[in-house]
Structures are given as C-alpha cells and as structure tokens.
Amino acid sequence: MSNEYLxxxxxxxxxxxxxxxxxxxxxxxxxISQGEFVSLIGHSGCGKSTVLNVVAGLYQATTGGVILExxxxxxxxxDRAVVFQNHSLLPWLTAYGNVxxxxxxxxxKSKSKTEIAEWINHNLELVHMTHAANKRPHEISGxxxxxxxxxxxxAMEPKVLLLDEPFGALDALTRAHLQDSLMQxxxxxxxxxxxITHDVDEAVLxxxxxxxxxxxxAATIGEVLDIRLPRPRxxxxxxxxxxxxxxxxKVLAFLYKRQKSPLVKAVA
Amino acid sequence: xxxxxxxxxxxxxxGFAWLTPAVRLVTGENPREQMMELMRNIALPMIAIAMxxxxxxxxxxxxxxxxxxxxxxxxxxxxxxxxxxxxTAERERESRFYARQEQRKAEVLQEDPTAExxxxxxxxxxxxxxxxxxxxxxxxxxxLIGSLIAIPFGIACGLSxxxxxxxxxxxxxxxxxxxxxxxxxxxxxxxxxxxSSNPLFAKSFVTSxxxxxxxxxWPTVINTAVGVSSTNKDLLNVGKVLRLNWMKxxxxxALPSSLPMIFTGLRISLGIGWMVLIAAEMLAQNPGLGKFVxxxxxxxxxxxxxxxxxxxxxxxxxxxxxxxxxxxxxxAFSYDKAATIR
Numbered sequence: 137m138s139n140e141y142l143x144x145x146x147x148x149x150x151x152x153x154x155x156x157x158x159x160x161x162x163x164x165x166x167x168i169s170q171g172e173f174v175s176l177i178g179h180s181g182c183g184k185s186t187v188l189n190v191v192a193g194l195y196q197a198t199t200g201g202v203i204l205e206x207x208x209x210x211x212x213x214x215d216r217a218v219v220f221q222n223h224s225l226l227p228w229l230t231a232y233g234n235v236x237x238x239x240x241x242x243x244x245k246s247k248s249k250t251e252i253a254e255w256i257n258h259n260l261e262l263v264h265m266t267h268a269a270n271k272r273p274h275e276i277s278g279x280x281x282x283x284x285x286x287x288x289x290x291a292m293e294p295k296v297l298l299l300d301e302p303f304g305a306l307d308a309l310t311r312a313h314l315q316d317s318l319m320q321x322x323x324x325x326x327x328x329x330x331x332i333t334h335d336v337d338e339a340v341l342x343x344x345x346x347x348x349x350x351x352x353x354a355a356t357i358g359e360v361l362d363i364r365l366p367r368p369r370x371x372x373x374x375x376x377x378x379x380x381x382x383x384x385x386k387v388l389a390f391l392y393k394r395q396k397s398p399l400v401k402a403v404a
Numbered sequence: 405x406x407x408x409x410x411x412x413x414x415x416x417x418x419g420f421a422w423l424t425p426a427v428r429l430v431t432g433e434n435p436r437e438q439m440m441e442l443m444r445n446i447a448l449p450m451i452a453i454a455m456x457x458x459x460x461x462x463x464x465x466x467x468x469x470x471x472x473x474x475x476x477x478x479x480x481x482x483x484x485x486x487x488x489x490x491x492t493a494e495r496e497r498e499s500r501f502y503a504r505q506e507q508r509k510a511e512v513l514q515e516d517p518t519a520e521x522x523x524x525x526x527x528x529x530x531x532x533x534x535x536x537x538x539x540x541x542x543x544x545x546x547x548l549i550g551s552l553i554a555i556p557f558g559i560a561c562g563l564s565x566x567x568x569x570x571x572x573x574x575x576x577x578x579x580x581x582x583x584x585x586x587x588x589x590x591x592x593x594x595x596x597x598x599x600s601s602n603p604l605f606a607k608s609f610v611t612s613x614x615x616x617x618x619x620x621x622w623p624t625v626i627n628t629a630v631g632v633s634s635t636n637k638d639l640l641n642v643g644k645v646l647r648l649n650w651m652k653x654x655x656x657x658a659l660p661s662s663l664p665m666i667f668t669g670l671r672i673s674l675g676i677g678w679m680v681l682i683a684a685e686m687l688a689q690n691p692g693l694g695k696f697v698x699x700x701x702x703x704x705x706x707x708x709x710x711x712x713x714x715x716x717x718x719x720x721x722x723x724x725x726x727x728x729x730x731x732x733x734x735x736a737f738s739y740d741k742a743a744t745i746r
Contacts, residue, residue, distance in 0.1 A: 224638040228739030
C-alpha cells in the first residue's frame with residue numbers, strides 16, 4: 137500500500153462537542169494510484185466530506201494521516217485543489233477573475249503575463265466557459281458556476297483533484313452534461329480524482345473504484361467496488377449493459393440493504 | 405442598450421427610480437399604467453407635503469412666543485430669500501474690499517516699485533452659506549478621519565476573535581456615549597496639544613472634526629467587524645487551498661465580501677456625524693450651521709425664528725443629500741447589483 141500515489145492510513149477524526157468528543161471517522165485506510173478516479177459514496181452524515189477535508193488539509197486527522205507522493209499532508213494547498221459543492225466562486229470577480237486569482241497565486245512566479253492569460257483561457261476552454269469569461273457568478277447559471285469552479289481547480293494543476301458533491305445542486309440534464317465534461321477532462325489530463333457523491337449512477341459511470349462508507353458515527357469504509365468498465369463510457373449504451381447494471385445494483389444493495397439511511401432507521 | 409433603457413438604469417442607480425414612469429410615458433409605453441405610477445410616485449408625496457405645509461401654517465399662527473408668532477411657511481420662504489440676498493451682498497462687499505486694496509497697491513507701487521504691500525484678508529461676518537460650507541467641510545474631515553481609523557480596526561477585529569474579545573467591552577462602553585459629553589475634554593485637549601504659531605486649521609475646526617470622528621467611529625467599527633467575521637467559510641477555504649497570505653486573504657476575500665456591511669456602517673456614521681456636528685457647533689460656539697442657529701436664537705429679532713427654521717430645513721436637506729451620496733457610492737461598489745439597497 138505504501139507505494140500508492142495517495143495514501144490514507146487509519147485516518148480517524150474526532151470533533152469536540154459540548155457533550156464530549158464525537159467520533160466522526162475511524163480507521164479509514166485507502167490507497168489511490170495516479171490517474172485513478174475514486175468515488176466516495178454513502179448516506180448523508182457518514183463523514184464523506186470529512187474524509188475529503190482531511191485530504192484537502194482543511195481538517196487535521198485526529199489519528200492516522202494522509203501521504204501524497206511520499207509526503208505527509210498537514211495543511212491545505214493548491215496541489216490538492218477542491219471543487220466545493222456550492223461552487224464558492226468569489227462573487228465580485230468575473231469567471232476569468234476567479235480563475236486568474238488561482239493561476240496568479242500558483243504560477244505567478246513561474247509563468248509570464250502572456251502565459252498566465254493563455255493558461256486561464258485554456259482552462260476556461262476546457263470547461264466550455266470561454267463565452268462567459270467576463271460574467272460574474274450571479275449572471276450565470278448554477279451549472280456554469282460549477283464549470284468555472286472546476287476550471288479554477290484544474291488551473292492549479294493539482295496532483296489530486298477533490299470534488300465535494302460537485303453536481304449535487306444541479307438539475308439532471310445539466311448534471312449529465314457536466315459528468316460528460318468531467319469524463320473527457322479525466323481522459324485527456326489523466327488527473328487523480330476523488331469525488332464525493334450520493335448519486336449511484338454518477339459513481340458507477342465516472343469511477344474506477346467506488347468506496348462505500350458505513351453510516352456514522354465512527355463511519356469507516358464498508359466496501360470497495362472495482363468498476364471494470366471500458367472507457368470511454370457512454371451513458372446511453374451503458375443503461376442496458378449487464379455489467380453496469382450489476383455494479384449499480386451492488387452499490388444500491390450496500391446503501392439500502394446493509395447501510396440503511398439513518399433517517400429510514402429512525403422512522404422504522 | 406437603447407437610450408431609454410440606459411436612462412432608466414441611470415435613474416434607478418442614482419435613486420430616482422420614481423422618475424422612470426415619466427421616461428416610459430415619453431416613449432409611449434403603456435400610458436395609462438405609467439400615469440398611474442407617476443401619480444403614486446409624485447402626486448401622493450406632493451399631497452403629503454401640501455398637507456404638512458397647511459398644518460404648519462395653521463398651527464404656527466396659533467403659537468405666540470416672546471419673538472412674535474411662530475413663522476409659517478411663507479415667512480420662512482421670505483427669510484430664505486433674505487439669507488440669499490445677505491450672502492450676495494456680503495460677497496460684493498468682499499470683492500469691493502479686495503478691489504480697493506488692489507487699487508491702493510497699484511498706486512503705491514507706482515510711486516515706489518520696491519515697496520511691499522500687504523493684502524489684508526477680508527474679515528466680514530460669515531453668511532448662512534459660509535456656515536453651511538464650514539459645517540460640510542468639518543463633517544467630511546471628521547468622517548474621513550473616523551473612517552480611516554475605524555475600517556482597518558474593524559477588519560482587525562473581524563479577523564481576530566481574540567482582539568475582538570479584548571476590545572469588545574471598551575467598544576460597548578464608549579459606543580453609547582454621546583460625543584457631546586466628550587466635547588469639553590476634546591476642547592481642552594485640543595487647546596493644550598494643538599499649539600502652533602501659524603495653525604493650518606482653526607482650533608474650533610479641529611475640535612468639531614474630532615467630535616464628529618468620535619461618533620463616526622463605532623458604527624463603522626462594528627459593521628466592519630461583523631462583515632469581515634461573517635465572510636463565507638467556503639470562500640475562506642478557497643483562500644486556504646490557494647495558500648493566500650494574510651494580506652491577500654484580507655484584500656482579495658474578506659474586504660470585498662464585507663464591503664456592503666462597511667458601507668452600511670459608513671452611512672450610519674455619516675448620518676450620526678452630521679446630527680452631532682450641529683449640536684457640537686451650538687454648544688461650543690464653533691463656526692458652522694449650529695452656530696448660526698445659536699446666534700439667531702441669541703439675537704432674538706422678529707425674524708430669528710424664521711431664519712432658524714430655514715437652517716433646520718437646510719440641515720435636513722443636507723443630511724438627506726449626504727445619505728444619498730453614500731447610498732449611490734454603496735451601489736457603485738456593490739458586487740451584487742441585483743440586491744436591493746435601501
């Protein structure tokens with residue numbers, strides 16, 4: 137496991153609360169190789185986001201730790217760019233300005249002015265947002281905002297791209313578009329990606345591996361599923377693919393038979 | 405965008421949204437509806453103002469004071485005219501005074517080209533409009549100094565919980581103090597500290613400005629601190645992922661996101677500053693509108709109450725104007741153009 141590109145070893149997370157400490161995660165161990173697309177899936181409150189935040193360095197693991205390319209992760213940095221669920225674009229900057237802030241911060245010393253401008257435009261092109269480069273976040277749709285968020289993360293040339301339910305707040309059609317864009321970007325750039333989702337289809341369609349998490353408190357990895365579907369994948373033809381449907385039902389079985397939603401349990 | 409849309413946008417931006425139906429009416433858009441809206445926007449306030457003037461006229465004539473009856477709208481209007489006349493007369497006297505000196509200087513120089521001739525400054529009594537100018541200058545100076553202290557301090561408080569916890573009791577104690585209570589202390593300190601043989605500003609000006617500064621501090625400090633500390637956590641996380649340093653976190657994220665709150669604080673500050681300044685000028689006999697009111701009160705002629713009433717209306721109108729300036733600035737600096745700012 138130690139020769140993996142990104143390694144989470146026995147990550148545990150406790151949050152102090154007024155009623156004593158709350159154990160959110162325990163013993164989360166996972167190795168991810170370079171260029172791999174891994175999804176974390178689980179019911180809400182299972183600590184998926186906590187795992188992502190530990191990898192991002194926004195949280196410090198209480199026990200265990202994260203190693204990226206042989207170095208321990210202990211603070212946030214642009215080598216682990218995050219695409220936040222609610223896009224988190226700076227509302228007073230244009231799409232271009234938002235990407236520019238990231239590019240200038242990461243490459244301000246190594247790239248010339250023209251190279252910086254080219255790199256910003258290149259990344260906006262990757263997510264098909266060149267036409268709205270000079271629009272502010274409140275002037276563009278939710279899907280477009282998320283595209284700019286992805287462009288901003290990609291522009292940092294991260295070692296690992298962290299996606300926190302990136303398409304959760306979008307309608308189904310926009311989501312499908314963005315999933316296709318993301319698959320294409322992954323194919324072209326071969327990024328290492330960790331994505332949080334609660335959408336089973338999204339996880340199976342995009343991932344090389346699906347990490348299924350048990351319910352919290354003290355959530356951990358329940359099962360890891362390899363998705364051995366050939367790429368490029370195409371959603372329409374996969375809909376009738378027996379392997380795809382088998383994988384899909386495996387995830388569904390884990391989520392709804394073995395790890396019932398905490399809400400359902402409360403009602404029953 | 406055509407001219408019509410541009411005009412309407414400009415009107416809405418500058419706070420004259422009530423005039424937009426007139427623009428639409430001129431271009432023949434839905435005349436009936438626009439007339440109705442114009443009625444509501446213009447006719448209703450006009451009716452209210454007319455009723456106010458009527459009540460004022462009737463009510464004032466019932467009240468007898470030692471200086472005669474309370475002035476009604478007509479007398480006040482006349483006094484406003486007198487004040488303008490006095491102002492132009494004073495200006496004429498001033499220009500004649502300087503012209504006389506220039507003439508004398510020319511004559512002296514003709515006799516003896518090496519002679520040094522001093523031009524003495526005019527020292528006539530300041531008119532109503534001079535006092536308005538003095539007050540405006542004072543309020544802006546005090547407001548500017550206050551804001552220059554309050555905004556950085558507020559940012560520091562907003563960013564550091566420890567600093568805010570430390571200074572919070574002090575802010576809470578000093579905030580409710582009327583700056584007028586400070587006035588004697590400020591006056592004494594200024595007389596003791598501001599000693600200069602050739603002062604750039606008059607002592608009274610410095611005292612008034614500092615008094616305005618004292619009261620314009622707190623709303624800006626508090627609003628800035630709240631604005632900065634309520635910066636969206638996700639945006640701050642973006643800054644962390646980018647490893648922005650402290651300075652850049654402030655200038656690129658915390659400051660822009662708290663700008664609307666800062667402007668709210670500035671607006672409140674300027675409003676309070678203007679109110680307090682008038683009172684401070686009355687109390688300390690410092691030049692300005694407040695002194696004008698006090699002088700008229702002491703003067704006690706039959707016209708005094710009318711002249712004071714003119715000053716009262718002018719104070720109100722200028723206060724409204726100051727607020728309008730701040731509101732327009734706030735709109736200009738606001739990133740979310742869709743938000744309604746009142």
